[in-house]
Amino acid sequence: MKLICFKKDLKEAVSICDKISGKxxxxxILSNILLxxxxxxxxxxSTNLELGVEIIIPAKIENKGKIIIPVSIFNSFLSNISENNQINLEVQNNNLIISTNNNSTFxxxxxxxxFPNLPKLKSDNKFSIPIIDFISGLKTVFYACSLSIIKPEISSVYLYSNKTNMLTFAATDSFRLAEKKLNYFFPELGQILIPFKTVVEIIRIFEGKEGRIDxxxxxxxxxxxxxxxxxISRLTDGVFPDYNQIIxxxxxxxxxxxKDFFINSLKISGVFSGKLNELNVAVNPEDSFFVIKTSNNELGENISKIPAxxxxxxxxxTFNYKYxxxxxxxxNSEEIILRFSGEGKPLLITGAQDNTFQYLVMPMSV
Incomplete structure (x- = not known):
């Protein structure tokens, strides 16, 4: 193998592969990259058997060939060389020779x-969507996934398209639920569960890119x-909870x-919250203020009155303020609506000017 490519293209691709590779x-063998x-x-x-990625970059190929090398070593090398122009790659005696104007190593x-083959799909089940919308749907809900693998179905983002002509993203950890709807209808989609770790990598790899994805x-x-x-990623095998019945x-x-006033007030409240992040909420329709209170025996107390x-x-x-x-x-709204169903019952949060997102938070028992 002998070729010339640009450092920028090579470094970006190797960095992605390094994150995907197995540890x-x-x-x-999974800690390597195949060139x-x-x-x-x-x-x-590169692959870790759960995830895999193949990236094609521009190159002037003089001789065909392939080689497997440790991806973390390769990534560290590329991150520390100062040249930003062309890099020469050549295989000699089962070593990868890497040379630039000022540097040579193997x-x-x-x-x-x-080294495993990537299991690429040849499936009739597919859809195309703008990258910005797909990433937005994932980012809007994925933080609500459970971080525990005991119940993998809720350590995943639930993606489905139904008769409402909407593409829906949902996630829950059983303490809160996030749902985002986009105006797309893919009847072939049905229902899939995308693992949390997969979602993180999808966002990392594709966020900021233009155009569409298949x-x-x-x-x-x-x-x-x-x-x-x-x-490439495996999907979660399981059934997502029927969450509509709890809304x-x-x-x-x-x-x-x-919204911005509320965010700033929560930041202040968070400084004085207890070990369980308790946020006490008081609503009185005779007042024009939404009152939140946090207290900590060691630090002090904060009461914020928000015009409402x-x-x-x-x-x-009482709620967990972080949730x-x-x-x-x-x-995506200047104002938000907090909808209460009574003491001891969930809170539903929506945008006053955005009906595509809803968020359910369970109360705390204190």
Missing amino acids: NLNLP DANGKDFKLI IKSQPFDD VLFNKNQINIIKENIIF PKKFTTDVVIN KITGESVKI IYDCLSNI
């Missing part, structure tokens, strides 16, 4: 035998394709407040 001591110059394309491939190769899937796997990138249909109290439009009944209730804070930046 399993029982399968050391494959097949005469037409220069491919870089990295020892690893055997090919155990999403291929079956019951076990998803492929996301964007021109020179093929991203309140009737409300006793509605509070409309300025209040209708309905009085309510006093409320997490959702607010994802609401």
Whole structure:
């Protein structure tokens, strides 16, 4: 193998592959990257068996060939050389020779035998969507996933398209639920569960890129394709909770407040919250303020009064302030609506000018 490519393209691709590669001591082959110059394309491939990626970058290929080398070593080398122009790659005596104008090194190769093939899908189940919308849907809900793997179905983002002609993203950890709807209808999608770790990598790899992605899937796997990138992941095998039955249909109290004012007040309240992040909420329709209170025996106390439009009944209730804070930046609205169903019952948060997102928070028992 002998070729010339640009450092910028190579470094970006190797950095992605390094994050995807496996760190399993029982399968050391997964800590490597496959460089494959097949005469037409220069491919870089890595996998940890759960996730995999293939990236094609521009290169002038003089001789075909392929080699497997430790990806972390390769990535560290590329991150520390100062040249930003061309890099020469050549295989000699089972070593990868890397040379620039001011630098020359070699990295020892690893055997090919155990390096796994990427299981690319050839599926009729696929849809195309703008990258910005797909990433937005994932980012709007994924923080609500459970971080525990005991119940993998809730350590995943639930993606489905139904008769409402909407593409829906949902996530829950059983303490809160986030749902985002986009105006797309993909009848072939049905229902899939994308693992949390997969969602993190999708966002990291594709956020900021322009154009569209193709999403291929079956019951076990998803492929996301964007021109020179093929991203592969297993899907979660399980059934997402039927969350519609826990979303309140009737409300006793509605509070409309300025989102930015609320965010700033929560930041202050967070300084004085207790070990469980308790936030005491008091709503009185006779007042024009939404009152939140936090206290800490060691630090002190904070009471914030937020101007609000209040209708309905009085309510006093306690929530985890972080659960409320997490959702607010994802609401595309200057004002938000806090909808209460009574003491001891969930809070529903929506945007006053955005009906595509809703967020449910369970109260705390204190």
